[in-house]
Amino acid sequence: MLEEFLRRSALFDLYGALLTDKQRHCLSMSLFEDYSLSEIGETLGISRQAVHDMLHRSEQAMEAYESQLGLLARREAERKTLAAIYQRIVELDTKDTAAKAAILDNLAPLAGLEDEK
Secondary structure, three states, X not given: OXXXXXXXHXXXXXXXXXXXXXXXXXXXXXXXXXXXXXXXXXXXOOOHHHHXXXXXXXXXXXXXXXXXXXXXXXXXXHHHHHHHHHHHHHHOOOOOHHHHHHHHHHHOOXXXXXXXX
């Protein structure tokens, strides 16, 4: 469930701008504001079923963009590569600890490792 939410959020970050304003607003309320289908429908002036259909179509559109462009997969591959580089630097035996610390400080956010220091 959490992995599904994280994937949908990441897809929204990458491809949300390609959705219509109404789709983007609907998906944003669902993902980030935890609105129910009824609450979204009331806010947008559409039925609960229309909200469900819009969310489904929006998610399908983002998945289609991902299958064509692969930005999410590329980002994940880059993070894994950066994490491996980060780990190799951590294991590096060097006397210049200040330089090593500076490199690690700059690389950690790029590799998604800012919480591991």
